[in-house]
Each structure stands twice: as structure tokens, then as C-alpha cells.
Amino acid sequence: MTESSATRATLESQILALLVEVAPDVDPSAVRPELSFRDQFDFDSMDSFNFAIALSRHFGIDIPERDYRQLSSLEGCAAYLRHRLPTAG
Amino acid sequence: MPSLGADMEGGTLVEWRVRPGSRVRRGDVVALVETEKGIIDIESFDEGVVERLIVEPGTRVPVGAALALLEGEAAQPEHARRVSPAARAKAAALGIDPASVEGSGPQGAVTLEDIERAATRAPVPRTAAPPARDAMRRAIAASMSRSKREIPHYYLQLAMDFGPATGWLERYNRARPVPERLLAPVLFIKAAARAAATGEGFNGYFGANGFEPAKSVHVGVAVALRGGGLVAPAILDADRKPLATIMRELQELVGRVRSGHMRSSEVASATLTVTSLGDEGADILYPVIHPPQVAIVGFGSVLTRPWVVAGRIEPQPVINLSLAADHRASDGRRGAQFLTRIRDALSRPEQL
Numbered sequence: 001m002t003e004s005s006a007t008r009a010t011l012e013s014q015i016l017a018l019l020v021e022v023a024p025d026v027d028p029s030a031v032r033p034e035l036s037f038r039d040q041f042d043f044d045s046m047d048s049f050n051f052a053i054a055l056s057r058h059f060g061i062d063i064p065e066r067d068y069r070q071l072s073s074l075e076g077c078a079a080y081l082r083h084r085l086p087t088a089g
Numbered sequence: 090m091p092s093l094g095a096d097m098e099g100g101t102l103v104e105w106r107v108r109p110g111s112r113v114r115r116g117d118v119v120a121l122v123e124t125e126k127g128i129i130d131i132e133s134f135d136e137g138v139v140e141r142l143i144v145e146p147g148t149r150v151p152v153g154a155a156l157a158l159l160e161g162e163a164a165q166p167e168h169a170r171r172v173s174p175a176a177r178a179k180a181a182a183l184g185i186d187p188a189s190v191e192g193s194g195p196q197g198a199v200t201l202e203d204i205e206r207a208a209t210r211a212p213v214p215r216t217a218a219p220p221a222r223d224a225m226r227r228a229i230a231a232s233m234s235r236s237k238r239e240i241p242h243y244y245l246q247l248a249m250d251f252g253p254a255t256g257w258l259e260r261y262n263r264a265r266p267v268p269e270r271l272l273a274p275v276l277f278i279k280a281a282a283r284a285a286a287t288g289e290g291f292n293g294y295f296g297a298n299g300f301e302p303a304k305s306v307h308v309g310v311a312v313a314l315r316g317g318g319l320v321a322p323a324i325l326d327a328d329r330k331p332l333a334t335i336m337r338e339l340q341e342l343v344g345r346v347r348s349g350h351m352r353s354s355e356v357a358s359a360t361l362t363v364t365s366l367g368d369e370g371a372d373i374l375y376p377v378i379h380p381p382q383v384a385i386v387g388f389g390s391v392l393t394r395p396w397v398v399a400g401r402i403e404p405q406p407v408i409n410l411s412l413a414a415d416h417r418a419s420d421g422r423r424g425a426q427f428l429t430r431i432r433d434a435l436s437r438p439e440q441l
Contacts, residue, residue, distance in 0.1 A: 023315070023347070024347075024348065025315055025316075025347065026315075041315055042313065042315045042316065044313065044367050045272050045273070045274070045367050045368065046272065046339070046340065046343045049267075049270070049272055049340070050340070050344075052267050053267045053268050056266070056267040056268075062266060062267065063267055064263070065259065065262045065263070065270065
């Protein structure tokens, strides 16, 4: 595993841990990165809100409301965080 | 065993949260009970010291049966409970303890009708527990079938420009960190509660004596469960709470629904229900009234639609409000006024 793919796995596993914190009934091993949480797990606006709170707290960043839609899938979320947190790889 | 819904026949005691000798206050969680709505935290409706636990965990118990005895109850049964003389006589004849029946009369008084309602709940046969999801689907089917069978629904819908509300929410949220922001359903709940508080025929219950308006506005919020199913626990006194309080309570409520820790006081107390589609993309919903309530207000998705502004057609965020109401309690004219009040409240979100 190269250094950058190790970092990627770490970021994604952190996101999955927060996802399970918000929605304990979600099986993290079943998450398909490209599909929206809404289509996979019936995520609603309250789930998205709680997920944004968890990400904001964990990564220590403010997330403007207009950015929420970029957090709708694992892939989108990781891309957004990489953009906001350059050190996350 | 408290009634946690019009169609609840009984529940299974899962776990005690108190022991003999424990001091309990009104509202303390004393036990966990499994129902078709999931596991509910049962709150004490009295205070005192637990003298004896009557029911063992794992036992299925019909609504109205005693679960535990608080010290002093045996010495003075029915203390502090108002029971009408007719209800007392009927309860004695039927072998029902009036103290175990939830009162619907003034100041929680137990009426003859309450006793008769408790008596119609036959003891529940013990069977192997079916999967919870099937049980919930059956409970929804029973309640909604009863609604469609008994309630003469009428429906109204009203489209409105949601631009002012969207703009206000954006400004409100932009100035705040993530945890302090509001979601649109909070505006729906407050607007419907305000409109219901001043209206007739939409907030309360339909019982054997016809429509009985409720003094408080407890707004049931339809919450979908992942993988199917739906429950509608209440935000109490929603007409009198600030938006930030409703938001916090809604967040906690949804969390409790999905983790299976709804409280008995919020499960069956709704006097009116609100349901919204979120961003699912349908223009409008035609909801089914939850008996014994008499109205349910629906909020479709907020969608960009052509809208006439000062004589010109412009794209605007538009939302459809809908009302399903009970013709035994109100008519279309009152219903239209009710929906108009909700629209007007949502048009001035800064005043909510």
C-alpha cells in the first residue's frame, strides 16, 4: 500500500466511523462509495444535519450549509474533506 | 401498561429500570416495553417509592394492567385520580382498576368512556414474537385501515412561494455553527402548531362524544425508519416553543425513534400530526389521519416552479401544503382558513 492510498483509507475509515455514529443501524462494510447515503440508507435531512455536525466537530472545520450536498456520498465526502483539509492527502 | 396509541393492545416488558425501594418521580423512566412501534421508555405517571414489581421481564401485558405497585397505592387506591362516579361503577363491574386507565376528562379525570375503551381491549394471546418490522407494518395497516374506514377525510391543498422562508433560513443558518442551525421542518411544525392553536376542529381527538378539542398543541411528527415503517411521536406545546427549542427536541426525538428509545409521554400524546417529504422530490402528499386525531398537515418537497411575481412569471422555490381533515370535526371552509394561516405564518418566518 502506497503512502497516499494509506492516507485515503484512513480518511475514509474516519468518515465511516462518523457515519455509523450518526446512523448506528448502517453496516459500514456495505457502503458503496459512489452512491448517496439517501439512496443506500434512506438518509433524510436530519441524518445529513447530524452527519455535518459530526464531520465539523471531528475535523475541526465549519461546514457552510451550501456545502452539505457535497457530503451526500462517501466519495463526495472524502473529496470535500481533502479539499478543505490539504493535509488529509 | 399505558396505551401508547389508539390501536395498541399490549406490550412486552423488556427490562425494569427500577427496583423495589427505588424512589421515582413523575416522568422518570421506570421500564422498557416492546411494542409494534419499537422499544418505548415507560415513564412513571406518579411519584413515590416502588413497593413491588408485579410483572416479570419477557411477559406480554395488556393495556391497562398494573406493572408495579408504588408505596401507598394499595392503602389509597385511586388517590389523586379523578374518576367520575359512572366510571367508578362501570370499572367495578368490569373488574378494571380505574387508576390504571388514562383519563381523557378534565384534569385527566377518568370518564365512563375511558373505562369502556379500556374494557374493549381484549387480553393479548401470547405468541412467538414476529419480526419487529412485520409487527410495525401490521400496526400501521391496522391504524390506517381504521382511519380510512371510520374517518370521512376531506383534502385541501395550497401552493405557496417558499422563497421568503428559504431566504430567512439561509441567513439564519449562515450566521451560526453547524449544531445551532435549523431545518425547514422546524418551521412547518411551528407554523402548523400556531395555526392549530387559534383554529377550531383541527387540534384534538374524536371520541365517543364527538370532537373534543385539546387545550395544548402537541404536534406529532411523522418520522420514517430506515428500511420501512413510520412513527409519529409528539413535540409537546409546539405552539409556545422557540424554533431553536423545537429543532433541538426534533433532533433528540428522531434520535430516540431510530435508537428505539421513544418515551411513553411522546408516543401517544399528539393532538395533530405534521408530515413532510423532505427532498424526496414529490410535489404533494395526501396523508392519512392518525386516529383519534382529526387532522394531518402535509408539506411536499420544496421545488423550483414557475410563480407569478408582480405580474411576471419567475422561477421560485414553491411548496405545496396539504390538509387531510375529519369532516365530523370541520369542513372545507374552516380547513382552507387553517391552511391559509399556516401559509401566512411561513411567509413571515422571522415572526415564528
